[in-house]
Amino acid sequence: MAAAGAVAMLGPVRRPRGGEGMTGPLAGIRVIDVTEGAQGPWAGALLADLGADVIKVEKPGGEMMRRSGPLKGGHALPNAGLNHGKRNIVLDLKDPAGREILLRLIRDADVFMENWRRGVSGRLQVDYDVLAAINPRLIYASASGFGQTGKYAHKATVDYISQAMGGYFSLTGPEGGPGERPRFIAIDFTSPLTFVQAILLALLAREDSGRGQWARCSQLETMIAVGTVRAAEYFASGETPRPRGSGSAHVVPSQAFLAADGYILVECPREETWRALCETLELPELAADPRFDSNAKRVERREELLPILKQAFLRYSGERWLERLEAAGVPCGPVRWDIEDLYDDPQVVANGLLVDREHPEMGRVRTNAVPWLLGRTPAEYGELAVAMDRDRDELLAELGVRGRTAATADGDARP
Known part of the structure; x- marks a missing residue:
């Protein structure tokens, strides 16, 4: 007797979409995205804007950003902006039937993206060794807070914790004063860019070798990389950099000055x-x-x-x-004190740095464009984040699967 939630597997895996109708530089690339939060999801959304067929595999109950405000039309705006352009299917990876569907998706995928805490992929039996054995061409892309080895490898993090531990607080604040918390979420939205770079580099290397690999990126590595100038200052002088307000440690003048009106x-x-x-x-x-x-x-x-x-x-x-x-x-x-001033700036408008997207309940929502402008293969902007499990029937049909998996709680599999 079949277990509850079992599915019947019919025929070979097929890829009828595979970027069909897309002209972006990643048209034909299929990405399986199981990430949550900001670091992974925005990287996946950027890949979708560049033409990849990104399939968001969401846990039962939804990922954390679906419950993050502010809301519009009952929908979380952060989720709409971080998961746009993706198809969506809900799978319980603790259920053998849900895991089997994921493995079928992996057979025909180019990239698998995850940002679970260390050890989760092993417990779910979807770690690099398992998936690479199924698909040797797969790019297994892991994003984390502090890397895959070392004292903090198991540590969960969010943007401000990463900034604090990465030394950013010590560099921010008025000259002569104590360090303070930056007012902008920085690492959550710079680490996705380095995550995308790692994936693209691995795809490029595959063109020569024909083989995939495990591509890893962390918030710690991103912080170290973007702190290049301050690191050089420290290693060359032996002096610990301190807050200088808007000023620079190595160029004078280089700072904000108060004019008569601002x-x-x-x-x-x-x-x-x-x-x-x-x-x-x-x-x-x-x-x-x-x-x-x-x-x-x-x-x-x-x-x-x-x-x-x-x-x-x-x-x-x-x-x-x-x-x-x-x-x-x-x-x-x-100095743009108001973000409205920035988005109304004629230079932002002239360069098409904002994109209007439509949603059936939220209506029109404006999002940022990708930070790369390609003349021959430009980005194509799809719809906002869709409802959970919206594309299940379509994706199961592509796989030759008959039946639907049960949706049960999956509380562990979090970044």
Whole structure:
């Protein structure tokens, strides 16, 4: 007698879609995505925007972002933005029938994405060795907080914990003050980019070898990579970097200055831009002052120089300063205090950096475009995150499966 929730497997695995109708650079690539949160799901969504057929395998009860506000039309906006462009099927991987369907999907897949805590994939019997034996061409892509080995390998994390442990808090805050929590979720949305890079590199290597591999990426590795400049500063000087407000440890001036009506940011990376700044500020004597005639001297004497510059910037509005500085070739820009200002900026609009997507209950929702612009194979933007299990019948039909698995709790399989 068949067990409850059993399915009948009929015929060979087929790939009738495989990017059909898609023209993006990843058209024809199939991705199985079992990730949760932000790090994995947004990476999967980016792959979908680039043309991959991404199948979101969701646990019964739904992944964590389906319960994360704010809501629109009863739907979680974070989930809509992080899981767009994907087909969806619910599988209980603790149930043999659900696991068997996943293994059938793996036979015809190019990429498998997971961000479970270490040990979960082994308990579910879907670790790299198991899946690679089924499909030697598979790219098994693992995202984690702290890597697959070492003291913290089993540790769960979220963005702010990663930033705190990665040293970001110690670098953020007013000059001379204690470190403080950054106001922006950074690692959750930079680590997906490095996750995508790891997957693309593995796919590229497969073109030569014909074989897949285990591709790994972590938030810790991402933090170490993007902290390159501060690491060099520390290893070269032996001094621990400290908060400097909006300023730079190695370039002066390079910070926000208060104008008559708000802040602007100015940097002088070369001596010619320093001289141009002095002329624009109507302080030509500063350019010739031997105390400030090199960046090294300006860094050393920043406490003498910055009050002079701050006083000068108060004379005119930010817009007037920006016009004059840009004309003089000095790197500068407005400080966007309001995110609405950013998204209404004509440069953002002109470069198509926002995308309108439709949802049957939420209506129109605006999301960010992918950060890569390709002339011949541009991104194609699909629908917002769909309802749980919406594509079950379609996917089972593609696999030649008759029957539906039972949906039971799957509380362990979390990142």
